[in-house]
Amino acid sequence: MTTITESLQIASKHYRANDLTKAEQLYRQILEKEPNHPEALYGLGILAQQVGQFQNAEQLLNELLQIQPNSVKAWFSLGNLYQAQGQLPAAVEAYQQAIALKTDSAPLYNNLGYTLQLQSKWEEAVACYQKALELQPNCIEAEVNLGNALHAQGKLSSQQQAQYGALNNELGRNRHQVKDLKTAVAYYRVAIALQPDLLDAHYNLGMALQQQGDFEEAVTSYQKILELYPHNGEIYFKLGKIYQDQNKLPEAISAYQQGLKLTNPHYLKAFVADAETDKHQEVPITPELPQEEVIVRNYKFPKIPAVVASEKKRPFWSVVIPAYKRTDYLLECLASVLAQWTGEEEMEILVMDNASTPPLFDLVNSIGRGIVSYYRNSQNIGLAGNHNTGITLSRGQWIHILHDDDYVLPGFYSQLKESLEDCSDSVGAAFTGFDNIDEKGVFLSQGDIFDWYGEDRGIIQDWLSQIVVTNPLRPSAIVVRRQTYERLGGYCSELSDLNGWEVCKRIATFYDCWYEPKILACYRVDTSLYANKMSNELFLTGNHAVFLRRAIEITESYLPDDLCTEMTANARSYNFEYLLENRVIFPLISGNLTGALRILQEALKIDCSPEAVAKLFAWLTKDEAAPLRNEIATKLLAISEENIPDKIPAELKSPQTAIAL
Structure with missing residues (x-):
C-alpha cells in the first residue's frame, strides 16, 4: 500500500x-x-x-x-x-x-x-x-x-x-x-509584427497553427516563408502534411515532390530520369511465393528463404511498407523514407498493398516512381502474411518494416548503418528511440524505452528477460537482419496485433540486440478507443486477451530450458495484472459483459496461481466491477439452482445474496 x-x-x-x-x-x-x-x-x-x-x-x-x-x-x-x-x-x-x-x-x-x-x-x-x-x-x-x-x-x-x-x-x-x-x-504573431522577415517566427507560427488544426492560416504562414526563401524544401514537407490532412492529395503530392527534389539530389536524379522514359506501367501483382515452414525448437513459423544469388549488389536496407486501403498517411510515410534514399545500391523500398480497392499504385507512384517497388496481393493475406511476403521479396541485408501510418525522422538509416555495418554477427536486430504521436501528428509522449534501457548506445544487456514480459518497442523503430528472419522465420499469423512482440521475443532468445538511444522514428497512436474497428474487435470482445495468452504459450515452446520456467512465470504474472488493470475496463465501459468475462477467463488461463486468484477477488470488490460481480453471481446461481432446496426463501437466491455469501 x-x-x-x-x-x-x-x-x-x-x-x-x-x-x-x-x-x-x-x-x-x-x-x-x-x-x-x-x-x-x-x-x-x-x-x-x-x-x-x-x-x-x-x-x-x-x-x-x-x-x-x-x-x-x-x-x-x-x-x-x-x-x-x-x-x-x-x-x-x-x-x-x-x-x-x-x-x-x-x-x-x-x-x-x-x-x-x-x-x-x-x-x-x-x-x-x-x-x-x-x-x-x-x-x-x-x-x-x-x-x-x-x-x-x-x-x-x-x-x-x-x-x-x-x-x-x-x-x-x-x-x-x-x-x-x-x-x-x-x-509568434507579435514577433512577426515587430520583425516581418524573421524566418524562425514564421516557421514556428505555421507549426503551431498546424497543430491547432488552423490549416489555412498555417498554409499562409508557410507560403510567406517560401516568398522569403523559395528553396526551403522542409516547408514543402510541411505543406504536404497539411494537404494530406485535408485530403487534398494532388496538392500534397505536388508539395512532397517539390520538397524531395529540393532536399535530396539522389531523388531528383532518379525522378527526372524516370519521367524522361515516359513508360506506361500496369499495376504489378505480387508473385506466387512458396509457403514453407521452419521449426524453432517446438513450434513452426513461416519460412523466409535466403536471397537468390545474383550479380546485382545487395542493398544495405530494405524498407518494407505494408499498406491496406488507407491513404491518410501513406504519402508522409513514403516521403520520410525517400528523403533518406541515397540510391538503389544503398536502399530498396517496397510497398506491399494487401489487395486494396482501389489499388494504391497511382498514389505510391506519384512520389515514388522509379524508386519504390510496388506489389499488390491478389487477395488479402492478413497483416502477418503481408509482412512475410515483403520480407521474402526483399534483398537488403537489414529489413525495416514501416507501417504506412508511421514515419522516420532524419538520420534514422544513416545513424543505424553507422552502428550496424561492422557490428558482430551476434546482433540480430536493432532499435532506436521513438515519439508517440496522435492522428494529427501531434506529439503525445516519448516511448518509455529510456526507462528500460537508459541512454547508452550498444548491445542491450539481458534483453530477453525484459522483452519476454512486455514490449516497450514499436515497429517503426525496429530493424532486423535478414539472416535472422531466414534462421528463425517470419511473423506468426495466429497472434494478430501481438505478432511483432512474439518476433522480438524469438529474436531475443537467439540473438543480441543493438540500441541506438536517439529519437529517430514516430509511432502513431489511435487516441480514440472506439475510432478503430480493429480496436473494438480486439479489446471489446476479449480477443486481445486470447492472443496475449497464446503469445506467452508460443514463446514458452522455444525459451532456453534453464530460463523458461522463471521467465514464463514472470510473463504470466505481469500480463495477468495488465489485463486486470488495463484491459477489462474497455468492455465494461461499453456494457459488453461477455467480453469482460472472457478477459477474466483468459487472465486466469494465463495465471491461476493463488496469488493471482486473490488479486482477482480483490479487484472484483471495486465499484467499477459491480456489473461483473452480478453477472458472475447470476451464472453461479443458474448452474446450481436445481440443487437449491425449494424451502430456501427466494430472497436468499438473489445475486446480491450470492455475492455476500
Missing part, C-alpha cells in the same frame, strides 16, 4: 510525463480517502484546466480555497483559468488576491499586467511589468510583455523592435513546448 504522499509524488510524475489519465486516477483515489486533501484538489484542478474542463477546474480550485483561503497557487491558477476563458475582470481580481498574499512574485505581476494589457489598460500594465522586472530582472515574459506594450503605444525604435521580435519568438517557443498553443501563436 502506498501512502498519500507517495501517491502524490507518483501522480506528479505521471503529469510531467503527460500521462494525464494515470495522474487523474491517482488524484481521485486520494480524494476518495481524503475528500478535502488540498494537494489532490489542486493537482486535479490543474489537470482539468489543461484538458479544457474549465468549469470542473474552477470548482476544484474554489473547493481548495474554501479549505485554504490563503493559498497563493490556488489564486494564481484561478487567475490563469479566468484569463484563458477571457473573463478578464475576474482574472484581475484573482491575481490581486494572490499578490496581496505574496507581494514579491514576479510571475504574479507579469500575469496581472498581461490581463490589464488585454483590456488596453496600458499604463497599469506597464507598471506591473516594471514591478515584475524589479523583482526578477531576468524574467523574459515580463521583458517581452513590456516591449509589446510599449510597441502598441509606438514607443519602440526599429532596433528595439528587432530585439523584442526575437524575444517574442523565444517566448512563443517556450509556450509551444508545453503545448500552450494559443499563447504561443500570440507571441
Whole structure:
C-alpha cells in the first residue's frame, strides 16, 4: 500500500510525463480517502484546466480555497483559468488576491499586467511589468510583455523592435513546448509584427497553427516563408502534411515532390530520369511465393528463404511498407523514407498493398516512381502474411518494416548503418528511440524505452528477460537482419496485433540486440478507443486477451530450458495484472459483459496461481466491477439452482445474496 504522499509524488510524475489519465486516477483515489486533501484538489484542478474542463477546474480550485483561503497557487491558477476563458475582470481580481498574499512574485505581476494589457489598460500594465522586472530582472515574459506594450503605444525604435521580435519568438517557443498553443501563436504573431522577415517566427507560427488544426492560416504562414526563401524544401514537407490532412492529395503530392527534389539530389536524379522514359506501367501483382515452414525448437513459423544469388549488389536496407486501403498517411510515410534514399545500391523500398480497392499504385507512384517497388496481393493475406511476403521479396541485408501510418525522422538509416555495418554477427536486430504521436501528428509522449534501457548506445544487456514480459518497442523503430528472419522465420499469423512482440521475443532468445538511444522514428497512436474497428474487435470482445495468452504459450515452446520456467512465470504474472488493470475496463465501459468475462477467463488461463486468484477477488470488490460481480453471481446461481432446496426463501437466491455469501 502506498501512502498519500507517495501517491502524490507518483501522480506528479505521471503529469510531467503527460500521462494525464494515470495522474487523474491517482488524484481521485486520494480524494476518495481524503475528500478535502488540498494537494489532490489542486493537482486535479490543474489537470482539468489543461484538458479544457474549465468549469470542473474552477470548482476544484474554489473547493481548495474554501479549505485554504490563503493559498497563493490556488489564486494564481484561478487567475490563469479566468484569463484563458477571457473573463478578464475576474482574472484581475484573482491575481490581486494572490499578490496581496505574496507581494514579491514576479510571475504574479507579469500575469496581472498581461490581463490589464488585454483590456488596453496600458499604463497599469506597464507598471506591473516594471514591478515584475524589479523583482526578477531576468524574467523574459515580463521583458517581452513590456516591449509589446510599449510597441502598441509606438514607443519602440526599429532596433528595439528587432530585439523584442526575437524575444517574442523565444517566448512563443517556450509556450509551444508545453503545448500552450494559443499563447504561443500570440507571441509568434507579435514577433512577426515587430520583425516581418524573421524566418524562425514564421516557421514556428505555421507549426503551431498546424497543430491547432488552423490549416489555412498555417498554409499562409508557410507560403510567406517560401516568398522569403523559395528553396526551403522542409516547408514543402510541411505543406504536404497539411494537404494530406485535408485530403487534398494532388496538392500534397505536388508539395512532397517539390520538397524531395529540393532536399535530396539522389531523388531528383532518379525522378527526372524516370519521367524522361515516359513508360506506361500496369499495376504489378505480387508473385506466387512458396509457403514453407521452419521449426524453432517446438513450434513452426513461416519460412523466409535466403536471397537468390545474383550479380546485382545487395542493398544495405530494405524498407518494407505494408499498406491496406488507407491513404491518410501513406504519402508522409513514403516521403520520410525517400528523403533518406541515397540510391538503389544503398536502399530498396517496397510497398506491399494487401489487395486494396482501389489499388494504391497511382498514389505510391506519384512520389515514388522509379524508386519504390510496388506489389499488390491478389487477395488479402492478413497483416502477418503481408509482412512475410515483403520480407521474402526483399534483398537488403537489414529489413525495416514501416507501417504506412508511421514515419522516420532524419538520420534514422544513416545513424543505424553507422552502428550496424561492422557490428558482430551476434546482433540480430536493432532499435532506436521513438515519439508517440496522435492522428494529427501531434506529439503525445516519448516511448518509455529510456526507462528500460537508459541512454547508452550498444548491445542491450539481458534483453530477453525484459522483452519476454512486455514490449516497450514499436515497429517503426525496429530493424532486423535478414539472416535472422531466414534462421528463425517470419511473423506468426495466429497472434494478430501481438505478432511483432512474439518476433522480438524469438529474436531475443537467439540473438543480441543493438540500441541506438536517439529519437529517430514516430509511432502513431489511435487516441480514440472506439475510432478503430480493429480496436473494438480486439479489446471489446476479449480477443486481445486470447492472443496475449497464446503469445506467452508460443514463446514458452522455444525459451532456453534453464530460463523458461522463471521467465514464463514472470510473463504470466505481469500480463495477468495488465489485463486486470488495463484491459477489462474497455468492455465494461461499453456494457459488453461477455467480453469482460472472457478477459477474466483468459487472465486466469494465463495465471491461476493463488496469488493471482486473490488479486482477482480483490479487484472484483471495486465499484467499477459491480456489473461483473452480478453477472458472475447470476451464472453461479443458474448452474446450481436445481440443487437449491425449494424451502430456501427466494430472497436468499438473489445475486446480491450470492455475492455476500
